[in-house]
Amino acid sequence: MKYFVNASIRGKIILITFFISLIVSIVMTSITAFKEFAHFSEAFEQRVQMEIQIISDNIGSALLFEDKDNLKETVESLFQDKAIVNVKVYDAEEHLFFELSSGAENIQPERIENIEKQIVVDGESIGIIRVDVFNHNLNEVIKNIIIAMFLNITISVVLAAILALIFQRLISAPILHLYSMSAQVAQTQNYGLRAEQYSSDEVGKLAAMFNHMLEKVEQRDEKLEKLVEMRTVELEKLADEFRHRAFHDSLTGLPNRAVLSERFTLAADQALRRSNKFACLLLDLDNFKTINDTKGHNYGDKLLVEVARRLKQTVRKEDLVCRLGGDEFVILLVGLRTLDALNIATRKILNVFSSDFYIKNERVKTGVSIGASLFPDHGESLNSIKRKADVAMYRAKDSGKNCFFVYTPDMQEDVKHRLMIQNDLVKALEEEQLVLYYQPKIYLKSNKVSGCEVLIRWQHPKEGFLTPAAFIPYAEESKLIIQLDYYVLRKSFETLKNWQSKGVSNTSLSVNLSGRHFTNFNIVKVIKEHLATYKIEPELLEIEITEAVLIEDPEVAQEVVSAIKKLRVRLSLDDFGTGYSSLNYLRTLPIDCIKLDHSFIQRIDISQQDRRLIKGIISLGKQLQIELVAEGVETESQLEILRALNCDYVQGYYFLKPVPETEFVEWLKRSEPFDPAQSA
Numbered sequence: 001m002k003y004f005v006n007a008s009i010r011g012k013i014i015l016i017t018f019f020i021s022l023i024v025s026i027v028m029t030s031i032t033a034f035k036e037f038a039h040f041s042e043a044f045e046q047r048v049q050m051e052i053q054i055i056s057d058n059i060g061s062a063l064l065f066e067d068k069d070n071l072k073e074t075v076e077s078l079f080q081d082k083a084i085v086n087v088k089v090y091d092a093e094e095h096l097f098f099e100l101s102s103g104a105e106n107i108q109p110e111r112i113e114n115i116e117k118q119i120v121v122d123g124e125s126i127g128i129i130r131v132d133v134f135n136h137n138l139n140e141v142i143k144n145i146i147i148a149m150f151l152n153i154t155i156s157v158v159l160a161a162i163l164a165l166i167f168q169r170l171i172s173a174p175i176l177h178l179y180s181m182s183a184q185v186a187q188t189q190n191y192g193l194r195a196e197q198y199s200s201d202e203v204g205k206l207a208a209m210f211n212h213m214l215e216k217v218e219q220r221d222e223k224l225e226k227l228v229e230m231r232t233v234e235l236e237k238l239a240d241e242f243r244h245r246a247f248h249d250s251l252t253g254l255p256n257r258a259v260l261s262e263r264f265t266l267a268a269d270q271a272l273r274r275s276n277k278f279a280c281l282l283l284d285l286d287n288f289k290t291i292n293d294t295k296g297h298n299y300g301d302k303l304l305v306e307v308a309r310r311l312k313q314t315v316r317k318e319d320l321v322c323r324l325g326g327d328e329f330v331i332l333l334v335g336l337r338t339l340d341a342l343n344i345a346t347r348k349i350l351n352v353f354s355s356d357f358y359i360k361n362e363r364v365k366t367g368v369s370i371g372a373s374l375f376p377d378h379g380e381s382l383n384s385i386k387r388k389a390d391v392a393m394y395r396a397k398d399s400g401k402n403c404f405f406v407y408t409p410d411m412q413e414d415v416k417h418r419l420m421i422q423n424d425l426v427k428a429l430e431e432e433q434l435v436l437y438y439q440p441k442i443y444l445k446s447n448k449v450s451g452c453e454v455l456i457r458w459q460h461p462k463e464g465f466l467t468p469a470a471f472i473p474y475a476e477e478s479k480l481i482i483q484l485d486y487y488v489l490r491k492s493f494e495t496l497k498n499w500q501s502k503g504v505s506n507t508s509l510s511v512n513l514s515g516r517h518f519t520n521f522n523i524v525k526v527i528k529e530h531l532a533t534y535k536i537e538p539e540l541l542e543i544e545i546t547e548a549v550l551i552e553d554p555e556v557a558q559e560v561v562s563a564i565k566k567l568r569v570r571l572s573l574d575d576f577g578t579g580y581s582s583l584n585y586l587r588t589l590p591i592d593c594i595k596l597d598h599s600f601i602q603r604i605d606i607s608q609q610d611r612r613l614i615k616g617i618i619s620l621g622k623q624l625q626i627e628l629v630a631e632g633v634e635t636e637s638q639l640e641i642l643r644a645l646n647c648d649y650v651q652g653y654y655f656l657k658p659v660p661e662t663e664f665v666e667w668l669k670r671s672e673p674f675d676p677a678q679s680a
C-alpha cells in the first residue's frame, strides 16, 4: 500500500489498470469455467439417467419372470457407456436379485455416484435398479478448464499490461509532460517555455491554464525587467550625476577642487619623472563682484559659464581648468619646458578677455588678474603652489588688473606688507594715527565752496605718510574698513561741530563709505546717533557711495541707502562712469548728486566724445533733479568746459589738493568766495 501511495501517477495507472484487468479476467474465466463444468456434469447426468431409464423400462418382465439371462443381456448393454461401472437390481422386497459389474479399472471409489430408478410394470413398482456411475472424463475436463483458465489469465495479463501502458500514455503522459515543463521552468526560470496541449480534457485545460499562467508571469517579468532596466538606468544616471557633482562645479561643469588635487599629484609625478615643470595659474575676474551685483546673480552666473567655456577652449587638452568658487579659476598648465611657454600660454588666456562678452544680448567687458607659480620651483604641494600663485595674483591686481605675474620670492614681501598694514591699522585706529584731509567742492554758479570731501590719510610710525591707496584696499579685505569708516564718520561730526561752534563755515562734509556697510542697518543707527549727539543739521552731511554698495545684497543695500536718505542726509554716487549700470542706479537709488570720475575730466579737453558724454549725463541729471560734481579738475580749460556744459560743482587739484583741517580752514577763509583767477 505504501508503495502504491508513493508510486508515480504513471505507476498507479499501470498498477490499477493491470490489477483491474487481471481481477476481471480471473473472475470472468472462473465463471466461464464453472459454467462449463456445470454444463458438462449436467449433460453427463442426463445421459446416464436416460440410459438407466431405458434399461429399467426393459428389465421389468425379466425381473417379473426372474429371467436372469435376459436381465444380464439387457443390463450388459448399459456397459457400453464407460461411465457405468456396476448395476444392481432389487426385487419388490428390496432383495438383491441381480448384480453385474463392468470390470473397469482405475476407478476411484470416492467419486462413484449412485443412481437408482424404480422398475415399473403396468404402473406398479416391482423392483429397483441401482447403478454405480464413475465419470472418467471429469479429470480431463477439469484439466482442460484449468489450462483454458491459465491461458485466459495469461492473455489477460498481457492485454492488461498493454492496456495499462496505453492508458498511462493517454492519461499520464500529458500530466508528466506538464510536470516536466514546470520542473524545467522552475530550473531554468525561462517563462517563455510552453506546454503541449494534447487534448481538450481536464489535463488539456490544465496545460492551457499552465501556459496562460506562464504567459502572465512572462509579461509580468518583462514589465518588471523593463522597470528594473529603467530604474537601473535612472540609478546609473543618478550615480553618474553624483559622481559628476562630486568632481565638478555645478555651474560651469568644470572640474572642482577634488579633481585639482588629484591632477596636481599626477602632474607632479609626471613632472618629476620627465624633469619638466608645470604651472599653477590662479585667475580672478576683475570687477566681477560689481557686474554680479549690478546685473544680477543670474547674469553673473552666465558670464562665469562663458568665461569657463572660453578658458577651456584656450588651453590644451592635457591642461586642467577648474573653478574653485566665485570668480576664482585655477589652471594647471602641464609639460612646460621653458618660462617662455608659460608666458605664451598665459598671454593666450589673457587674450580670452580682450574681446567683449555677450550675455543676455548685452555687451559686457571683464578683465582677469592672473598669478602663476611653478612646480617644483615654488613649492611641492598643491597648497604651497596655490599660495604662491595667490601672492602673484595679488600683485597682478595691485598692478592695475588684467595682467599676469609669475611668483617671485620678493612678492612674499607683498604678503608680509599687507599683513603688516592690516595689523598696524588696528593700532592706528586705537591710537588715532589716521588723519582727515579735506578737499573743497565748488558750486560753479556762485563760485562758492559749498562743501568738502573728507579723505583719510595715515601717518604711519614706520612707513610714513600713507594715502588711501596704500591701506584702504587692505582694510576692505579684512573688514577693518568698517571701523575705519566709523572713525572717519565720528571725526567728521567732530569737525562739523567744531566749525559750527567757531563759526568757521556752514560747509557740508562728504564722507566716503565702503560698500561693506550696506548689508545691515548698523550704519543708519550710527549716523542717527551722531546727528543727535553732535546736533548737526542732516543736510550738512553727505555720504558718498559707489556701485559697490550693492555688492553683497542689493535689496538690503537699497533699503539701507533709503534709510540714510530718510534721515535727510545727502547722498552722492561716487566714481560715476567707472561702473556698469550707473544710469540704472540714477533711478533706483535716492541720490542727490553724481560725482563724475576724474578719468572723464582728464580727457574732457581732448576728447569730444567724452565732452558729449558728460553733456548727456549733465542733462540727464537735470531731468532727474540730480546735481553733478566733476572730480579731478586740474586745469582751467577743464573748468571752463565744465562750466560751459552747465556742470553744477567741481572739485580737484586746480582748486586745492586734499589738506589737513587747519590748512583747509585757512584756505577757506582766504578764498571765499572762490576766485578762479587766484587759484591758477
Ligand SMILES: Nc1nc2c(ncn2[C@@H]2O[C@@H]3COP(=O)(O)O[C@H]4[C@@H](O)[C@H](n5cnc6c(=O)[nH]c(N)nc65)O[C@@H]4COP(=O)(O)O[C@H]3[C@H]2O)c(=O)[nH]1
Binding pocket: 439, 454, 455, 456, 467, 468, 469, 472, 481, 484, 485, 488, 512, 513, 514, 544, 574, 575, 598, 631, 632, 633, 634, 651, 652, 653, 654, 658
Ligand atoms: N589725479 C587727481 N586726483 C584728485 C584730484 N582731486 C582730487 N583727487 C583725488 O581723488 C580722490 C577722490 O576721492 P574718491 O574718488 O572718493 O576716492 C577715494 C575714496 O574712494 C577712498 N577714500 C578716501 N578716504 C576714505 C575714507 O575715509 N573711507 C573710505 N571708505 N574710503 C576713502 O580712497 C580714494 C582715494 O582717495 P585719495 O587718494 O585721497 O584721492 C582722492 C583725491 O585726492 C585731481 O585733481 N587729480
